[in-house]
Amino acid sequence: MGGIMKRFEHARLIDGTGNRPQDDATVIVDGSGRIAYAGPAGGAPATPDASTVDLSSMTILPGFIDAHVHFLFGPKPSGPPADSALTSFHVARRMRDTLAAGITSARDLGGLSAGYCLAQESGLIEAPRLLSAGRIIGHTGGHCDATGPDGHNATGHFTILADDEQSARVAVRTVLREGADVIKICATGGMGSPHDDPDDEDLSEAEIRAVVDEARRHRGKKVAAHAQGTAGILNALRGGVASIEHGYGVTDEACDLALASGTFLVPTLATAFNPLDPSKVSPLHFEKKSRWAERTRENIALAISRGVAIAMGTDAGVSPHAANLLELAYLVQLGMTELQAITAGTLNGARLLGIDDVVGTVEVGKIADLVITDADPLTDIAALARPEHVRMVLQSGIARRNTLPARASVNA
Numbered sequence: 276m277g278g279i280m281k282r283f284e285h286a287r288l289i290d291g292t293g294n295r296p297q298d299d300a301t302v303i304v305d306g307s308g309r310i311a312y313a314g315p316a317g318g319a320p321a322t323p324d325a326s327t328v329d330l331s332s333m334t335i336l337p338g339f340i341d342a343h344v345h346f347l348f349g350p351k352p353s354g355p356p357a358d359s360a361l362t363s364f365h366v367a368r369r370m371r372d373t374l375a376a377g378i379t380s381a382r383d384l385g386g387l388s389a390g391y392c393l394a395q396e397s398g399l400i401e402a403p404r405l406l407s408a409g410r411i412i413g414h415t416g417g418h419c420d421a422t423g424p425d426g427h428n429a430t431g432h433f434t435i436l437a438d439d440e441q442s443a444r445v446a447v448r449t450v451l452r453e454g455a456d457v458i459k460i461c462a463t464g465g466m467g468s469p470h471d472d473p474d475d476e477d478l479s480e481a482e483i484r485a486v487v488d489e490a491r492r493h494r495g496k497k498v499a500a501h502a503q504g505t506a507g508i509l510n511a512l513r514g515g516v517a518s519i520e521h522g523y524g525v526t527d528e529a530c531d532l533a534l535a536s537g538t539f540l541v542p543t544l545a546t547a548f549n550p551l552d553p554s555k556v557s558p559l560h561f562e563k564k565s566r567w568a569e570r571t572r573e574n575i576a577l578a579i580s581r582g583v584a585i586a587m588g589t590d591a592g593v594s595p596h597a598a599n600l601l602e603l604a605y606l607v608q609l610g611m612t613e614l615q616a617i618t619a620g621t622l623n624g625a626r627l628l629g630i631d632d633v634v635g636t637v638e639v640g641k642i643a644d645l646v647i648t649d650a651d652p653l654t655d656i657a658a659l660a661r662p663e664h665v666r667m668v669l670q671s672g673i674a675r676r677n678t679l680p681a682r683a684s685v686n687a
């Protein structure tokens with residue numbers, strides 16, 4: 276990870292901690308890709324050997340963290356059926372595009388095998404830092420079971436079924452053996468699944484508690500629960516999960532439980548607000564999605580106003596890839612300040628993923644995952660989702676995207 280020292284000057288710094296922006300800040304990245312200084316220009320040490328970049332009228336932010344993606348899912352390419360090699364190349368491109376959009380870390384909650392994570396770690400592919408759940412755990416006939424009445428398994432190989440506490444424990448052990456970094460369960464039905472409704476319960480509270488305990492016994496792995504209807508959200512919260520994914524049916528009672536336990540909510544508004552084309556999905560899917568649209572707005576706005584800890588997640592793969600930062604604008608639409616939305620997409624994501632000791636904020640000693648924008652995210656947060664405004668993305672101090680004007684670099 277060797278490189279030359281980089282010095283960014285005259286930037287506005289939004290450091291991800293929730294603190295107000297600092298004008299005319301200097302950020303210094305050392306040769307190992309760590310942040311050596313971040314603060315007022317006047318306090319910055321001299322760095323005669325650094326490559327210096329003038330960021331007048333630009334803003335430095337931490338690299339963003341998407342806590343809920345599915346890199347395996349995406350638009351189906353036309354033409355002959357894809358073989359697994361082609362699938363890998365499609366996934367690698369989605370990952371590279373997502374990184375270039377400013378997402379320097381991501382948590383894949385279903386579908387992604389551990390090999391992709393190893394490929395990222397070893398530098399074979401340019402991708403966000405990855406945590407992956409591998410296969411999703413749910414019960415027979417539930418959200419992750421698309422088996423047809425004739426027994427045909429349309430689900431693919433990204434789920435594992437469990438129907439009692441013991442089989443739920445075995446399922447956790449199985450996905451851990453396959454390399455899972457985090458456990459993903461279904462606590463409710465969903466929009467796209469053929470046999471259930473978002474208000475249906477999936478794993479029971481006792482089964483969820485068994486999953487959480489089994490994950491805890493293995494280096495304290497965390498559990499993320501797909502939970503849309505209220506009953507399943509309450510089961511998941513009482514069962515001790517680390518995050519409620521979607522959470523569209525969240526209530527005051529659920530907010531009380533989440534606040535008491537510090538459980539995160541990942542509202543995936545990018546998917547909730549992503550309109551479906553009725554000609555491309557089943558009538559049941561379309562009907563469920565339409566029925567939940569207004570409920571979702573009201574309930575997530577309630578959770579935001581109650582101060583529940585929220586981490587940014589998009590469900591990209593169900594929503595479009597590489598448009599992840601639109602989620603920040605949706606969070607603002609439902610009541611967050613721009614600064615709160617940025618914290619949801621940086622520090623809070625890092626805390627939920629358990630990587631806040633190394634990334635998530637622009638602070639001395641952390642890895643230099645940075646986003647540089649020419650937009651003003653505090654007045655136009657949606658601009659962060661437009662590629663032309665993401666001028667530079669650094670990961671471990673290495674430029675993964677750079678469209679800064681050549682004049683910006685004084686001494687490169």
Ligand SMILES: [Zn+2]
Binds near residue numbers: 343345593
């Ligand atoms: Zn998902």
